Amino acid sequence: MPNYQAPVCNICGGTNFSAGFKGRLAHGVKPMCDGCNSMERHRILYELYSAVSSQLSDCRALQFAPDASVKREWFAEYVGSVYGSANSYNMMDTGLDEGRFEFVISNHVLEHVPDDIQAIKEMVRVSGPDGIVSLTIPTPTMRWETVDWGWADPDINYHYRDYGADFPQLIANAIPGLQIVSASGRDPVTGIHDIVYFISSGEARLKNMAAKWAKVPVPLARHVS
Ligand SMILES: [Zn+2]
Numbered sequence: 001m002p003n004y005q006a007p008v009c010n011i012c013g014g015t016n017f018s019a020g021f022k023g024r025l026a027h028g029v030k031p032m033c034d035g036c037n038s039m040e041r042h043r044i045l046y047e048l049y050s051a052v053s054s055q056l057s058d059c060r061a062l063q064f065a066p067d068a069s070v071k072r073e074w075f076a077e078y079v080g081s082v083y084g085s086a087n088s089y090n091m092m093d094t095g096l097d098e099g100r101f102e103f104v105i106s107n108h109v110l111e112h113v114p115d116d117i118q119a120i121k122e123m124v125r126v127s128g129p130d131g132i133v134s135l136t137i138p139t140p141t142m143r144w145e146t147v148d149w150g151w152a153d154p155d156i157n158y159h160y161r162d163y164g165a166d167f168p169q170l171i172a173n174a175i176p177g178l179q180i181v182s183a184s185g186r187d188p189v190t191g192i193h194d195i196v197y198f199i200s201s202g203e204a205r206l207k208n209m210a211a212k213w214a215k216v217p218v219p220l221a222r223h224v225s
Contacts (some may be wrong), residue, residue, distance in 0.1 A: 003037065006204035007213070011046050011068055012036040017018040017189060026190035038068040040192045041107060041136055044185035048196055049134075051216050052209045060099035062126065063195065064091060064109045075103065091119040099128025102205075107136045111159040112152070117174045124178065130202035132209075137163040138196055146170060172225035179203050180223040183213060 006015050007029070016034025019025055031040050033128070035062045038046070046069050049056070056074045063070060066080035071201050081089045089096065091106070113119045123133040143164035153157040167178045181198040200206045210220055 009033040010043050010188050023128045026192050029190045036068050040187040040190050040193045042193045048185050052212045059102040061103040061141040063105040098125050102131040104114050104133045110137050131204050133199040135197040140167045169222045172223050176225050179206050182221040184219040209211045210214050
């Protein structure tokens with residue numbers, strides 16, 4: 001008998017999964033959890049966040065496009081920005097005070113924003129001098145370089161660009177004074193890997209989180225601009 005264990009969702013403990021959008025499979029495996037509707041990236045994020053959750057309890061969190069990757073109770077305060085609702089912030093110009101939220105989360109939103117560098121500057125400003133911006137974007141592990149065509153293409157879900165492996169370099173070139181950590185996570189259900197970017201204008205909080213990730217271990221790469 002092969003030593004086979006059915007995959008378990010690390011978010012809800014569910015063991016039943018369905019195909020993704022338009023019947024999509026990942027490595028031949030159904031990626032969507034029937035219990036919590038999580039996809040690969042949500043479980044990867046959940047794994048990375050839960051490893052450092054003890055460091056999040058003093059953070060006020062702002063999440064653009066709330067999803068299953070985050071537990072509200074990890075944070076001192078949690079606010080979700082829902083596009084098109086009354087509770088929506090413009091990522092390029094939030095109108096929020098500097099340092100209003102110590103932890104700003106954006107998963108698969110940046111590709112929909114006309115000026116992504118301005119959006120990152122704004123999120124870093126809102127996260128304050130030692131806060132953290134947590135980002136995921138589509139396809140940085142699958143493309144050599146970012147291609148930005150400057151308009152929202154309806155054929156690919158209104159994306160302005162395809163991101164490539166040069167993403168941290170693009171940020172570092174455009175914005176001085178940042179600490180950028182690329183953390184590699186693996187989805188326990190499909191085996192898919194993805195990169196989560198953590199950006200801060202300070203070093204202390206990221207350094208403490210890196211010490212926690214080293215115990216999992218989570219492979220990290222670090223850029224300083
Ligand atoms: Zn689940």
